[in-house]
Amino acid sequence: MSTTLQQQPTSLSLTHGQLSRRVPVAIAVGSVVAALALVLPVAGYNPALIGLAGLVLFTGTTYAASRRVEGRRRAVDRTVTTLVTSAFVLAVIPLVSVIWTVVTLGAERFDAAFFTETMRNVVGEGGGGLHAITGTLVITALAGVISVPVGIMVAIYLVEYGSGRLARSITLFVDVMTGIPSIVAGLFAAGLFAQLGGPGTKNGLAGAVALSVLMVPIVVRASEEMLRLVPNELREAAYGLGVPKWRTITKVVLPTSIAGILTGVTLSVARVIGETAPLLIAVGATDSLNLNPFSDRMQTLPIFAYYSYQQPGFGAGIQASYDRSWTASLVLMLVVMILFALARVLTNVLKPKGLR
């Protein structure tokens, strides 16, 4: 292991010894080599163990070297920097791995047929996810139509009108709703529609209601934060011009905060678009295209992915089914990414000019 340490005389001056920039690089290389030498004979090629051993060696050696040359404070600084950076890398590895896996495996069936065909009368290879894509879009859009106005209006009530016990209890319920398990929301919607349309009623609207139960609290919390960020001076400016309160809210407060509210709405959509359990109960699954959310079962991307993996059929059809499952996941991920991109663009367009 190379140790090109630059010794400098310690004195009462403002300068102190510094490790050359090359030293950490050298220590890193040395640590990896040492880790390989240590792990390979014992455990074979085990990347996780090699990484861990290398990290421990690197941290320890850097600390020792820095302590000797630069003093204790810089040594601790280097150690903590190493740990924080490692934590970041550790957090990103699964993310990158997921994206990589979904993209490579999903690319197999990422073709025109997947976007134009359904699974109706398809056994084995072929078919597509058109029915699932449209189903996801229709149900999520319906959920948005239900929960975005409700959520924004609740937030407006809490920020602009609410005070006292009612506002406090609404806040409490919204907090509780944030933690509702999605399966409970699904059971609620299934129970509700069993009352309305008889037991076993499954349709897109029931799924949208289930998703709304999950969406509303997110929209409320996000919009509430954004509305509270609007300076009171702007409200007073409007009141001072003799503008009634409701016009102040619709013409001043909402336009000022709309960019942030949109971001919150997008987050809530991203949160529910991949929900599986509630849709399984409330909407069911189908192989056919159904664009009418008010009657009969619909297919959605998460459930399509689930069944394609769970019940792949037999023979050569098994691999084809797995491929469709991955492609469904890839499409779902792309839909979320497109939504985020749209929200970004809208946010930039609608953001109050001159505000940062």
Added chain:
Amino acid sequence: MSTESPTAVSTPRISEAAIRNAPNPSLAAQAAQTARTERPTDHHNRIDVEDLDIYYGDFKAVEGVTMTIDPRSVTALIGPSGCGKSTFLRSLNRMHEVIAGARVDGVVKLNGENLYAPGVDPVLVRRRVGMVFQRPNPFPTMSIYENVIAGLRLNGRKIPKADADAMVERSLRGANLWAEVEDRLDRPASGLSGGQQQRLCIARAISMEPDVLLMDEPCSALDPISTLAIEDLIGELKKTYTIVIVTHNMQQASRVSDRTGFFNIAGTGRPGRLVEMDETSVIFSNPAEQATSDYVTGRFG
């Protein structure tokens, strides 16, 4: 709250119907201008406050204020922080009601009409009594042009483009801002300097043709040059409007105002009171009360 129905208004002078029934706002404005010159000055736009107490919940913030504010003059309110002068100013157009739990006891009369009479809509009061705030607060989502006509647009009134253009120009000229912004009316208002923003807010307030203009420390966030511009503007505006200004700057009070009221507070948690009110020259040279003398000469506060 419904402001669409003029029936809620018991008092004929504060009536949206009168504004709405006018053929167009600029004509209404002309009519108002004519009215201003024809009416006897001692009665028009005069504010009488009688024994006003202001509360925030159980806390009495201001106690027993009685004063008369002359039309087309500048009245300055001075006093130490927390003495209730801003609260009092806000009670003149019912802006203090924005804070939950705020209420008043007493009478504030604008041209003989009690602003706190039952049935008076605070929204309509504020259309007659405009306000300029401590920090410039142009609407960030709007351009300079839109900010000036915000009073009309936000109230949902549509007027022909030519009238709107004329109103914007008149208001900006009235606020001494026209020359600086005429070539960039469509730019965001937040791009202006602090002093320009404050004059924009004044233009926005006077575009509504109010009778009274309240100013709550309008220069405290501005540099001396912008302050001078605003003070000159106040001198111009008082030819048309009744102006009440709260200020911490005693030089400013002595420069711009005709009459000055001194508010003081006996101690923390006690209500503020109007100690003395007189001609500005008297307040600053020969006040009747020792407390006033101490304050204006800088011996305390």
